[in-house]
Amino acid sequence: MYKAIVFAGTTEGYALCEFLAENRVSVYACAATEYGGSLLQENEFLHVSAGRLKTEDMEELFRKENPEIVLDATHPYAAEVTKNIRTACESAGVLYQRILRPEGEKNSEAIYVESTEEAAAFLSGTEGNIFLTTGSKELAKFTGIPDYKERLFARVLSIPSVIRSCAELGIEGKHLIGMQGPFSAEINEAMLRQFQCSYLVTKDTGLAGGFPEKMEACQRCGVTPVIIGRPLKEEGLSLQDARVFLSKMFGFTLSQKISLVGIGMGAEKTLTLEGKKALNAAELLIGAKRMTEAVQKPGQMVLHEYRSEKIVEYIREHPKYRTVAIALSGDVGFYSGAKKLIDQLDGNVEVICGISSVVYFMSKIGLSWDDAKIVSAHGRNCNLISLIRHNPKVFSILGTEDGVAVLASRLVYYGMGDVTLYVGENLSYENEKIFHDKAANLTEYRGDALSVVTACNEKATPMSAVHGISDGEFLRGKAPMTKEEVRTVSLSKLRLSEDSVCYDVGAGTGSVSVEMALRAWMGQVYAIEKKEDALAILKENKKKFAVDNLAIIPGVAPEAMTELPAPTHAFIGGSSGNMQDIINLLLEKNPKVRIVINCITLETVTEAMNAIRDFGLEDVDIVQLAAARSKSIGRYHMMMGENPIYIISCSGRGEEIR
Template identity: 65%
Template sequence: MSDVVVFAGTTEGCEVSSFLARHKVRVLACVATDYGSKSLKEDEYLKIHAGRLNESEMEAMLRKCSPKLVLDATHPYAAEVTENIRTACENTGFSYERVLREKGAHQEKAVYVEDTEAAVKFLEGTEGNILLTTGSKELGKFTALPDAGERIYARVLSLPSVMETCKSYGFEGKHLIGMQGPFSMELNGAMLRQYDCKYLVTKDTGKAGGFQEKIDAALMNDVIPVIIGRPLQEEGLSVAECKHMLTERFGLTMKPHITLLGIGMGSEETLTIQGKKAVQKADLIIGAKRMADSIREPGKPVLYEYRSDVIGDYIKSHPEYENIVIALSGDVGFYSGAKKLLDVLKERNSEGVLVDGSESQGDSEKENGCADIDIICGISSVVYFMSQIGLSWDDAKITSAHGKNCNLISMMKHNQKVFSILGTGSAVAELAQKLVKYQMGDVLLYVGENLSYPDEKIFQAKASELTSYEGQALSVVCAYNEKARPSFSTHGIPDEEFIRGKAPMTKEEVRCVSLAKLRLQEDSICYDVGAGTGSVSVEMALRADQGQVFAVEKKDDAVALLYENKQKFAADNLEIVKGEAPEALAELPVPTHAFIGGSSGNLKEIVALLLEKNQDVRIVINCITLETISEALEVLKEYDFADREVVQLAASRSKEIGRYHLMMGENPIYIITCQKPQHME
């Protein structure tokens, strides 16, 4: 007794039969010949019946097996067999489903004919050799061609019985090719050239029958495909749809295998051998259209999608796919969507979704949260591009400006080589304009667009020559700056380095301690309130070079100095805001850190606004008068800054007077640091 009877003998039939057996559903696979059973292996759940059955024999077998479901996965050209199976199911009352091989894509340069007789009739009016790939069953009909023995090269299965049948029709020697498929496009092409063929006759056997490989080979060799139409215009389930139906009908627990695949630059040449094997094995390709199309095989299901949450939900709701490849640009570890995807899949797994075929494994899970996920690295754009322009990348600063804040100008000022991924067609021009603005127009820019594709473009030019360049969004750049000088590794730019006027400036020693107390990170969002000449703002911008600094200043002369110092130090991530705090802070992004060097009597209001924006903000206040320190201490107490610190700094500098050195004291400064303790690390 079997749960399902599958009339197989095709790739689809074998795949569905094996699928059921793997998931412990009892299945009887019926094939016409012993040869047809070679793709299957009997076990506890899979039994095989080899031998042709007529309609009455089918009925008898179905009554004996009493299956819950009958699947007709026979060849799309086996019209008589399909009719017999349907009739047998109707007579016995068993549920019937047709598993139908998908048709190949329509070919404009091909000749479509209704049946074998029509193909023969068409070929009668032509000249040139013919590669016949329709098998031996209807080979005899082609003998109606007057010169069939000379023109036709018949490719058939290499079985003794088949060879004898072909010989009886007069096909032998070099005109009879006994081979077992599948055949690649290259092998098909070699045969067409070997026998100088002008026509290729085939049935629309779909992906499993190597249809597209035949068509591609024919068109590449200026051979006309003659395609014999399917005898029945029928509807049915694809293999994927059939698996989905079986999963729901029998309540199967699925164990999909997911591969996150770095596809390299996108062309077939930059896909690794390991990646190609994963694609060949996959029954679903997921990825943005450009990426998915670059690796998918003809007839293979594809989901054009790049959003991680949507991908996770799709996999959950489509358990019929057992081997899924998610295509990711370049390398999975180089500014890739792989990290977010892994997080999503891990989250789905923790919710009980059987992404890895088992219940959530807790601490024993692999780091990616799913034991059945493979990660295959690809060739990254930095490796490919730097090799193309002949530069090493081990000493380059590597980053991405695609969809994220990135202070490229500062990097290019302080690093001889900077590689970056860009994200828009105007990105090269915008970068060049900024370099010119910061007096770095002689920086050499290597630009790469559409890497590895036929329209790949790689060139070099000075930044000053590219200020109006309009390029491709799919691009990278490497900046080479011979004049680059390393940036300071700590705070403490000498006071004399800054452009100074009459505006007040936080001196070097005070600046060093204040910045140390701020504890900036590279991506911090900082306010400098009462920025003066901008000495603190500039140092903030250089330390938080992947973040942003807002220098707030109300005096015109100080604002002018701020712009001058911003340009001198190439602090492109420094934005100058003219106005008085707290009003000037209202529309700014949420700060992580704030330095208050001048408050104009509004200290309480400024602190209140900072806390309203971010309860976790870290604040450093400089006070020079006793009145200001008193005001600051009251503010700390009012807003319950239980974690607070006050440091009084008195610095003296030596001054030469004749042969002597006197220590000249600077004004003592009170440095106040505060942050809510519940938010401290």
């Protein structure tokens, strides 16, 4: 007793047999020929029978096996067989379901005819070679075409009986091609060119039958397709919808194979073989339009979408697609949207790496990338200026048409106009553009948003592994400056991360601001200062140290801080008597903010301790630092004491904002 009987003369039929057997539903597969039967592998749940059945044979089979359903997945042009199956089901009282192959898209350049006879009649009034892809059964109908032995080139199954029947009709030698599909557009194109064909005759066999690949080859070669219409206008289920129907009928859950495929730069030539295989096998292709257009197969179901939540929602709402490929630019592990998708799909995905833009571009410009700093400035904060100042080679993905000009202008502003910028646009596409020039020459450049850059700075100065820039390195003027020893301990107490958002309240000359910006190179520093002379020095020090992630905020705290983003860290070097209000605003912005306060006077210490008590701050630590420096007096060195400093560190109790 079999639960389902499948007439499996098509790709869809074979797929349904395997699908049901995989889900432990017993299937009786009927194939018309031994060759068709050999395409299925029998197992515990799948029995294969080969041979043509008459209506009465079908009815006898149905009564004997008493299946719950009969699936008619025969060829869309096998009209008589479909009629017989339907009649037998009605006689035996068995549920019948037709499985349809979707028709191909209409081709404005094609000749559409109703039958093989009509196709032969049309071709009889033409000149030029004809490529027949309709098989051997109706080949005799084309022998009425004048000079058919010279004009016809027939592609048929490579079965001895088929080859003999074609030879008997006078189609042999180079005019007879014995091959088993599927055939790519490239193979079809090669054959059309080889035989110098003017026409290709086909039936509308849909995506599974290779119809789109034939149309694509015709377009490439300037060949006219002659398309024989389907004999019946039928209703039924597609392969995808049939899976949903059968899963509900037999009570099992549909599974999906989801692949995240890195497609390289975008052009098909940068696809890996593994990636190409996954994309070709996908019933549903998802990705941004630029990416899907580069890799989709003709007739393939495509969803143009790049937002991870929308992609996941669509996949879950359409379980009928058994294989899904999500096309992602470059490599899935290189600044890719793959991470979000993996998390939202609960890790139930296959990840296929691609060729990253850094590998491709660096090979194009002849530079190694093993010693390069690799980042992305596309839709994210990235302090390229600091990286280029401290690294001899920096690669970055850009994302705007003026990206190169903006970068070049900033480099010139910070005194790095002689840095060489290698620029790559539309990598791998026909309009690929790669060039290099000095930053000073690119401040007005406008290019394509789809671009990358490699900056080579021969004068790069490596960043120190610890804080502690010498006081003499800073421009001073008359503005107060937090000294090197105090600055070092204070920064240590701050516990910065590379992506911290920092306030320097009462920044003075900006010595703390600069060191913050260098350490939090992926974050942002806001230097708040009220004095005009200090602001001028601050600006000069920002420029000298090329800390592009340092923003100077004129004004008095806390008012000047109101519109700033929430800080993760704050250094208070001067409060102008507003300690309580400053700390209150910091905690409102981030209840878990990390704070370090420098106090010279006892009154400021009192202010700070009162605020710590009033706001219930935790992790409180107080250090008094008294440093002395030597001063040369003749041949002697005298130690000269600096003012003692209180360094108070603490944190808020609330939930941290990151």
